[in-house]
Structure formats: structure tokens, C-alpha cells
Amino acid sequence: MTSILIRGAQLPDGAGTDLLVEDGRIAERGPSLSAAGATVIDADGLLALPGLVDLHTHLREPGFEQSETVLTGTRAAASGGFTAVFAMANTSPVADTAGVVEQVASLGAEHGYATVRPIGAVTVGLAGERLSEIGAMARSRAGVRVFSDDGKCVHDALLMRRALEYVATFDGVIAQHAQEPRLTEGAQMNEGALSSELGLAGWPAVAEEAIIARDVLLADAVGARLHVCHVSTAGSVEIVRWAKARGIRVTAEVTPHHLLLTEELARGYDARFKVNPPLRRDEDVHALRAALADGTIDIVATDHAPHPIETKECAWQEASFGMVGLESALSVVQAAMVDTGLIGWADVARVLSRTPAEIGRLAGYDAPFEVGAPAHLTLVDPTATRVFGLAELHGKGVNSPYLGRELPGRVVATLHGGVPTVLDGVLREAEEVARG
Numbered sequence: 253m254t255s256i257l258i259r260g261a262q263l264p265d266g267a268g269t270d271l272l273v274e275d276g277r278i279a280e281r282g283p284s285l286s287a288a289g290a291t292v293i294d295a296d297g298l299l300a301l302p303g304l305v306d307l308h309t310h311l312r313e314p315g316f317e318q319s320e321t322v323l324t325g326t327r328a329a330a331s332g333g334f335t336a337v338f339a340m341a342n343t344s345p346v347a348d349t350a351g352v353v354e355q356v357a358s359l360g361a362e363h364g365y366a367t368v369r370p371i372g373a374v375t376v377g378l379a380g381e382r383l384s385e386i387g388a389m390a391r392s393r394a395g396v397r398v399f400s401d402d403g404k405c406v407h408d409a410l411l412m413r414r415a416l417e418y419v420a421t422f423d424g425v426i427a428q429h430a431q432e433p434r435l436t437e438g439a440q441m442n443e444g445a446l447s448s449e450l451g452l453a454g455w456p457a458v459a460e461e462a463i464i465a466r467d468v469l470l471a472d473a474v475g476a477r478l479h480v481c482h483v484s485t486a487g488s489v490e491i492v493r494w495a496k497a498r499g500i501r502v503t504a505e506v507t508p509h510h511l512l513l514t515e516e517l518a519r520g521y522d523a524r525f526k527v528n529p530p531l532r533r534d535e536d537v538h539a540l541r542a543a544l545a546d547g548t549i550d551i552v553a554t555d556h557a558p559h560p561i562e563t564k565e566c567a568w569q570e571a572s573f574g575m576v577g578l579e580s581a582l583s584v585v586q587a588a589m590v591d592t593g594l595i596g597w598a599d600v601a602r603v604l605s606r607t608p609a610e611i612g613r614l615a616g617y618d619a620p621f622e623v624g625a626p627a628h629l630t631l632v633d634p635t636a637t638r639v640f641g642l643a644e645l646h647g648k649g650v651n652s653p654y655l656g657r658e659l660p661g662r663v664v665a666t667l668h669g670g671v672p673t674v675l676d677g678v679l680r681e682a683e684e685v686a687r688g
């Protein structure tokens with residue numbers, strides 16, 4: 253593995269430094285470093301962020317390889333500055349056994365673009381009827397700590413209670429897709445005046461809020477960790493805020509799209525804007541931004557959800573729910589949160605790297621840039637702007653809501669364990685990355 257000398261990067265706290273990367277780790281840090289034979293990256297004017305960690309990615313393998321694979325999804329991740337992704341369980345077969353989670357993790361390791369930590373299903377086949385082999389997945393080589401039926405809600409209160417009790421025994425967490433199924437039958441977009449106007453079945457905020465309220469109470473009752481996926485309403489924020497004030501062990505995520513986009517985009521019936529949970533109102537976007545800034549919402553997670561083009565270029569009612577997000581996440585967070593003055597880059601490092609790693613019990617992200625730490629990092633040019641286009645999408649999904657939109661920032665380099673996955677703004681070839 254070659255050494256890499258990063259010259260003149262600015263750290264999230266504002267300090268400028270050189271970084272020497274050797275054997276996959278930060279070997280030296282300080283001004284004017286030199287190293288014979290090292291590859292030099294000129295980082296003058298660039299910001300060094302810790303490698304981004306996505307707690308909510310759909311990699312689609314096994315079973316839906318026409319939508320994404322571990323290879324294509326982790327290429328998308330690397331291009332967006334990510335060095336670790338947690339892979340959701342709604343594959344085919346579902347990731348509800350030790351065998352499937354071990355397969356997904358080892359595919360990630362083989363390709364080398366990012367660390368892949370599988371999420372285990374809470375219930376067998378995501379059917380919501382009986383608990384999956386939670387213990388076996390936790391003890392497996394994949395060391396699963398996050399469990400979720402994402403795409404579906406664990407709506408049975410007794411199963412949810414049992415799952416929370418079980419994961420509490422090994423410090424795991426249940427990541428809930430909070431959607432009361434009966435209140436959202438046939439739902440197509442946010443419920444309100446606009447859904448009536450457009451003639452689309454609505455998705456009430458209470459369908460999300462009722463489940464979150466129930467689950468924080470359950471988590472409290474059994475003393476377990478609960479994580480709430482893709483929080484999307486102002487009311488949900490209030491419940492999480494209340495629960496945290498009570499000392500309940502709850503964490504919450506918001507997606508980049510819920511920080512930037514609103515339901516108004518449904519007007520054109522362009523299904524790129526169809527997502528679960530739906531885009532909400534302006535008031536919700538503002539509440540979500542404020543909650544991320546004040547720590548009520550802990551992290552940003554992409555919910556990268558690639559779908560084949562034919563399931564998106566069709567009538568709104570028939571289209572799949574979901575958007576790709578790995579390639580655009582950092583730019584969208586910059587636009588919604590940094591350029592608006594709500595948070596700084598040190599907060600970005602916290603909400604997109606340190607805390608998601610902590611929630612998922614992923615080691616190696618607690619002291620980035622310290623000598624001896626694994627070299628997971630990304631160099632970005634925050635002053636760049638570009639019209640986001642197809643050329644920036646490196647996964648199989650082209651269902652991005654940002655195509656044609658101007659976005660700030662650009663990933664110039666990504667290092668995963670010292671291995672460059674992006675250099676000079678270009679994603680490196682699979683063979684080069686796999687060689688290390």
C-alpha cells in the first residue's frame with residue numbers, strides 16, 4: 253500500500269495541517285510534512301472531513317441486482333465521500349439470517365470501496381409475524397448491531413417490545429420505519445390541501461408520529477435503544493425532543509431530501525419526487541433543520557433507494573417509492589444546513605460520520621485525523637458549484653430528485669482505510685480499489 257501525503261488540508265474545526273497516510277492509518281499530522289515516495293495530494297483550499305458513514309442505504313443485493321449491487325452502491329457511496337454504509341435488509345432473500353448478512357458484508361470487503369455493515373431484519377421475511385434470527389446475526393462474522401424492517405414498519409407492539417428487549421442484551425438497536433399501516437393504505441404523498449388538489453391519496457403526519465410516540469415509550473419501558481428512520485414531520489421532532497428530555501435512549505435520522513425539498517414538487521407528477529415517507533410542508537422542513545442544528549435529530553442518513561427507470565418513468569400512482577442519495581448527500585446538507593448558517597463543518601462531521609458510526613457501533617470513527625486512526629477521510633471543495641447531472645451518479649439508479657439542480661460542493665478525494673477510492677474528483681477503477 254503506497255503512502256499518501258495530503259498537503260495543506262483544512263480540518264472541520266478550521267485548523268490547517270498536512271496528513272501522512274501510511275499502512276491505512278494516519279501516520280503523521282502537522283505542518284510541512286515530507287515523505288519520500290509518497291503520493292502527494294495538494295489539498296490547498298480543500299476541507300478534510302472524516303469518511304462519511306451512512307446508517308441507511310439500500311444496496312439491493314441479493315435479489316434486486318437490476319436496481320443496485322454491493323459494488324455499484326459502494327461506488328456511489330465513495331463518489332459521495334462515504335467510507336461506510338449500513339445496508340438495509342429488504343433484499344431477496346431478506347437479510348434475516350446469518351448467511352445473508354455474512355454474504356453482504358464479505359462482498360463489501362472484497363470490493364473495497366466502503367465498509368459494508370449489514371442491517372438485519374427484525375422479523376422473518378419482513379412479514380411482521382415472528383422475530384428473525386437476531387442473536388445469530390449479532391454473533392455472526394457480520395457482527396450485526398442494527399436491526400430494521402425498513403420499507404415496512406414493525407407495527408405489532410408485542411413484537412416491537414420483544415425485539416427491543418432482545419437487542420438490549422448485546423447493545424444493539426432497532427431502527428424503526430415509523431409508518432402506521434392502516435393510516436397509510438394506498439398513500440401516495442403527504443396528506444393535506446395539496447393531496448386533495450392533486451387527487452392523490454394522502455399520508456397523514458400522525459401515521460408517523462403515532463408509531464414514534466409508541467416506540468419511545470416501549471424503549472423506555474424496556475431500557476433499550478431505539479433509532480427512528482427518516483423523521484419527516486414537525487410533530488415527530490417534538491416527540492423525539494420530549495423523549496430525549498426524559499432520558500429515553502432514542503436517536504433519530506433525517507434524510508437530505510427532507511431537509512431541502514417539499515411536497516410542492518409533487519405538482520408535476522414526476523415520480524422522482526415520490527418517496528417514503530413523503531416530502532412534507534415547508535414548516536416541516538424548517539422544523540427538521542432546526543432539530544438537526546440543536547441535536548434533537550442526531551444524524552443525516554441518505555435512505556439511498558435506487559429503482560429501475562421504468563418504475564419511475566410512469567404514472568405517479570404506479571411508481572416505486574424512493575430516491576438515490578449517496579452521491580448528492582453532502583452537497584444537499586451543505587445547501588440546506590451549512591450555506592444557510594445553521595451548522596458548521598464540525599457539525600457536518602458529527603452528523604454524517606461520528607454519530608452514525610456510534611449508533612451503529614462501527615469502530616474507527618471516534619478520533620478521525622488522530623495519529624494511529626484508520627485513514628477514512630474525504631477531501632471536499634466547498635466553494636465549487638455545479639449543476640447536478642447524470643455524470644455524477646455512479647450507482648445503477650438515476651432516480652435522483654436533484655438532476656438539473658445547482659448544488660454546492662464537490663468531493664475531490666475519498667480514502668477508505670488509506671485506499672483512494674476517489675482521486676482528483678474521479679472515481680477509481682474497481683480493480684485498482686480491490687488491490688488496495
Ligand SMILES: NC(=O)N[C@@H](CC(=O)O)C(=O)O
Pocket residue numbers: 310342402403404429526527528529555557558573574575
Ligand atoms: N424510502 C423509500 O421510499 N423506499 C425504500 C424503503 C424505505 O426506506 O422505507 C426502498 O427500499 O425503496
Ligand SMILES: [Zn+2]
Pocket residue numbers: 402403404429481482528529
Ligand atoms: Zn423506510
Ligand SMILES: [Zn+2]
Pocket residue numbers: 308310340402403555557
Ligand atoms: Zn429505507
